[in-house]
Amino acid sequence: MNVLGNNNYDVIIVGGGIAGLTAAAYSAKEGLKTVLIEKQPKTGGLINAFEDEGFVFDAGARAFENSGIIFPMLRQLGINIDFIKSKVSLGIEDRIVSFDSEEKIDEYGKVLTEKFPESEQEIKNIMNEIKKIIDYMDVLYGIDNPLFIDYMKDKKYLFKTLLPWFIKYQKNMKKIKKLNIPVEDFLKKFTQNQKLIDMITQLFFKNTPTFFALSYFGSYLDYYYPRGGTYTFAKAMEKYAVENKGEILINTEVIEVIPDEGVLKTSNGDKFFFKEMIWAADLKTFYNIINQKGIEKKKILDNYYKKKELVNNKSTNESVLTVFVYSEKDKEYFEEITNAHLFYTPTIEGTGEIDLEKDFEFLINENDFNAEEIKNILFKKINEYLENTTYEISFPVLRDETLAPKGKTGIIISTLISYNITKFFYDNDFYDELKDFCTEKITNVITKKLFTELKGKIIKTSCSTPMTIERYTSNFQGAITGWSFDDKEMPSEREMIRINKSIITPFPNIFQAGQWSFSPSGVPVSVLTGKLAYDKVLKNITRK
Numbered sequence: 068m069n070v071l072g073n074n075n076y077d078v079i080i081v082g083g084g085i086a087g088l089t090a091a092a093y094s095a096k097e098g099l100k101t102v103l104i105e106k107q108p109k110t111g112g113l114i115n116a117f118e119d120e121g122f123v124f125d126a127g128a129r130a131f132e133n134s135g136i137i138f139p140m141l142r143q144l145g146i147n148i149d150f151i152k153s154k155v156s157l158g159i160e161d162r163i164v165s166f167d168s169e170e171k172i173d174e175y176g177k178v179l180t181e182k183f184p185e186s187e188q189e190i191k192n193i194m195n196e197i198k199k200i201i202d203y204m205d206v207l208y209g210i211d212n213p214l215f216i217d218y219m220k221d222k223k224y225l226f227k228t229l230l231p232w233f234i235k236y237q238k239n240m241k242k243i244k245k246l247n248i249p250v251e252d253f254l255k256k257f258t259q260n261q262k263l264i265d266m267i268t269q270l271f272f273k274n275t276p277t278f279f280a281l282s283y284f285g286s287y288l289d290y291y292y293p294r295g296g297t298y299t300f301a302k303a304m305e306k307y308a309v310e311n312k313g314e315i316l317i318n319t320e321v322i323e324v325i326p327d328e329g330v331l332k333t334s335n336g337d338k339f340f341f342k343e344m345i346w347a348a349d350l351k352t353f354y355n356i357i358n359q360k361g362i363e364k365k366k367i368l369d370n371y372y373k374k375k376e377l378v379n380n381k382s383t384n385e386s387v388l389t390v391f392v393y394s395e396k397d398k399e400y401f402e403e404i405t406n407a408h409l410f411y412t413p414t415i416e417g418t419g420e421i422d423l424e425k426d427f428e429f430l431i432n433e434n435d436f437n438a439e440e441i442k443n444i445l446f447k448k449i450n451e452y453l454e455n456t457t458y459e460i461s462f463p464v465l466r467d468e469t470l471a472p473k474g475k476t477g478i479i480i481s482t483l484i485s486y487n488i489t490k491f492f493y494d495n496d497f498y499d500e501l502k503d504f505c506t507e508k509i510t511n512v513i514t515k516k517l518f519t520e521l522k523g524k525i526i527k528t529s530c531s532t533p534m535t536i537e538r539y540t541s542n543f544q545g546a547i548t549g550w551s552f553d554d555k556e557m558p559s560e561r562e563m564i565r566i567n568k569s570i571i572t573p574f575p576n577i578f579q580a581g582q583w584s585f586s587p588s589g590v591p592v593s594v595l596t597g598k599l600a601y602d603k604v605l606k607n608i609t610r611k
Contacts, residue, residue: 094308212595
């Protein structure tokens, strides 16, 4: 019998992204009195979608890598989602490679050699390194993660899969640790051809760790798409939590947490009491709403102040600019050119010498330019950047024909961009100009270089910036992968072998999960940290 009051909970989870939903699903299944609190009008966070005029567009993640995490998690909970294999293509100028097997890495290498014949041997060496790294990382992704398997009851899995895996895991993690360096620096060991380096590294965020970046060439074979759109995944997790008597509160902002008293307060004046809490939302917000009242242990306070200062002084990673295209062109046209998920670079010039953030900082710090002049200079820089950057392009209807009106195709086109630049345009009333400029430029690049028959077949477009993501997810600066990879000291764990430590906060009754808790992050890491946090909460409650 549950003797807790209406606003008394075993577990309070803050943040309705996939990490929070994972923790809520497990907690509710266990029978713990659970509530998930979400600031936005619906759950999902970076796994979301919107529908307009019969077109369904994924507003966050475009597809998911299983990574030995998502599928076993769903099986363990008993959640059934119809996933479609999502094939990935890589394109440079006029050449598109379909990544449907590891052998295609060599084909990709041949395309690079066509574009950079002077670097033929260097490209071969790089492709060999990519294959090695994929093999190293297979120890993490190649089997169902033991966290989601009751392996003590499955002796066959224990002896034939888990124990051999553990031996390989210990060996490979040492190799992976040595690859925790920026991918740009790693590639410079093999070539000084900056344009070649750009062609590979533009697929990733700046200074992405090598082990994470180059293993993605293997992850492209592990992409899946839920029928009905990516938000189907989040909706299924929410439904499961509610069916198991977990509560979901939306449109509810947390404004204060008192760890020592187990108290949480919201902006509408409600007060909640918890035994344990999982914070799966923006981490800067968490450390800035903590009330230290009643905390007497110096170690806890010292850790809190140190972590708060670290969190508040660190920057976020790049975010994305996205153009959503409503087209009259039938999906068959696009299927002849590419798979449903494409990473495309329109030129071999690369963006190596283009640093928008550096140029922006220079202009802002100089007193010789007014806002109008800065805008005009930035437009010239952005124009050059959009000519040469890499785009992630996806077509929901190529996976599920119900996601666009018959005979029409919705296209999602994204590229990396700085939050600070978009914020400047917004603060100076140039925001609509920026979105219009980028939309026109991106659609021109794509129709000129890749989808030539799309020109004149566009019904309408809409544009999302990092500020849009911030507004609809509450993520600081619209971050989609957490902390900047530029910082040597991070507020999160960054070694895979220590990921079980990523959920720890200075407070013994509060744990963290999601993209801010581990770097590099993604959907599988968010699921994993959500489960790790739940396991720790369950252990604490059971012990108490």
